[in-house]
Amino acid sequence: MKNFKELGVSKDLVKGLKDLKIIEPTQIQAEVISVLMNTNTDLIGQAQTGTGKTAAFGLPLLHRINPKVEKVQGLILCPTRELGLQISKQLFKFTKYTDKVFTEAVYGGAPIEKQISALRRPTHIIVATPGRLIDLVKRKAVDLTHVKTIVLDEADEMLSMGFKPQLDEILAYLTAVENKWLFSATMPQGIMQMIKKHFSPGAHKIEVSGRNVVNKNIKHQFVLCDDVEKLSVLMQFLKSDTKARGVVFCKTKDAVQKLSKQLQAQNVKADAIHGDLKQIERNKVMRAFKNEKLRVLVATDLAARGIDIDDLAFVVHYQLPDKEEYYTHRSGRTARAGKEGISLAIVNSKEMKSIRYFQKALNIGFSQIRGKR
Structure with a gap:
């Protein structure tokens, strides 16, 4: 299996991974990164939690961010505050040796004013729970017009928590997106419908096979x-x-x-x-x-x-x-x-x-x- 450098990950990111003792790519990382590193595409990945998904989508996403452009360029949607904070923390650690990429996590159940003022600072990537993101868009506190990549992490969890209407709304709103990446442990009917509606028919499908899942x-x-x-x-x-x-x-x-x-x-x-x-x-x-x-x-x-x-x-x-x-x-x-x-x-x-x-x-x-x- 190729290592991160051979998969095309920049040496500064590889250095950050090394500090985190992430040396050998997991199966999902190797498969996803080799697809996403070089092309703009839609991707559907089926993988459990704990398989290293954050690096699988996080590294190709970080490669697509231009730190000099102070606009939100990447959006990650996830089901819970805990997962959102975890993802933003990891992205921060990955970029220890690179140009500063600013990530902000926003979620329900916390004061919205605080999040609005945090978003006034330069922000390149937003990690959000779907409901809170829609609130922020409605208040014009966030500008998503420059978003080129959207990631749906633990999509089945978001569905089982009742977020399908919000996800449909967000995906319909982001028409200029070049990359839609969805990760889910299971593929229930609702997810299949969403893929059919919002993802290109030629989307890459990667499954860390059932037995490994x-x-x-x-x-x-x-x-x-x-x-x-x-x-x-x-x-x-x-x-x-x-x-x-x-x-x-x-x-x-x-x-x-x-x-x-x-x-x-x-x-x-x-x-x-x-x-x-x-x-x-x-x-x-x-x-x-x-x-x-x-x-x-x-x-x-x-x-x-x-x-x-x-x-x-x-x-x-x-x-x-x-x-x-x-x-x-x-x-x-x-x-x-x-x-x-x-x-x-x-x-x-x-x-x-x-x-x-x-x-x-x-x-x-x-x-x-x-x-x-």
């Missing part, structure tokens, strides 16, 4: 038990390695709150994140988890969007999700950057048919672990 460093396991035994099975699992940290998923915020209290009562350093938390409370919990003051995060699928924490040893499905893409997204929180991880489902006999379904649909092997009887 569900990360091969994840061990998929399940324990079969009655509902009343789920808590003791989880406790047994947490006691088996008291240093391991991870996320436990439930389907509803009530279940999340209840389980997090039950774990706290058993002296597990745990806390909950769900949709009802104010941003400030959510930040507090996330900070405690990042600083390793918490060992377990109990979360709903929606609340966990955009979480990127290294060294998660496990993901537990305390309640299985309804959709296979949720299973993929949940599991993808562990085993990042080449490490290994466990995805453990604690299931009752009714949920067993979901396990069989996921096994087939996602082409993964589950091993059954015996809970204590």
Whole structure:
């Protein structure tokens, strides 16, 4: 496989990557960069989170920015504040040795005035959640007429959060764009419609093939038990390695709150994140988890969007999700950057048919672990 220099990435960017210990391109990086480095084109990439997508689209995007032109030239849309901040941080780190490229992240749930004044400074790339971007355009706080490249990251997540109308509106508005790049872990109907409507028929399609998509460093396991035994099975699992940290998923915020209290009562350093938390409370919990003051995060699928924490040893499905893409997204929180991880489902006999379904649909092997009887 070619290295970044051979893929055409400038030596100053390669130097920035080296500082981040990014030396060998991942599969998605190698395939995407070799297409995007030399041509203006539409591209559809299917890849999981944790495969290095930010560099895959970020490096070709940075190559297209003219730092001397103080206009917004690139736009990245993503589902959550967390992911937006993460992308803008990475772009900043990539450009450590290059001419300054200014990136600004804008998202809902934060004061818009502050973002408007930040955008008055020279800005080359905007990373935005779709709703907030539309608000800013309506207030004439942002000029997108010079945007040549638009990236949709985690498009399926944006769709499942109800952003399809906003995405359609933004894509329809940006008529002069030369490059539209879309990345998604799954390709539901809504995404296919969007591609048909807004992307050129000759768009490049790159898929990090199904077998590689569900990360091969994840061990998929399940324990079969009655509902009343789920808590003791989880406790047994947490006691088996008291240093391991991870996320436990439930389907509803009530279940999340209840389980997090039950774990706290058993002296597990745990806390909950769900949709009802104010941003400030959510930040507090996330900070405690990042600083390793918490060992377990109990979360709903929606609340966990955009979480990127290294060294998660496990993901537990305390309640299985309804959709296979949720299973993929949940599991993808562990085993990042080449490490290994466990995805453990604690299931009752009714949920067993979901396990069989996921096994087939996602082409993964589950091993059954015996809970204590």
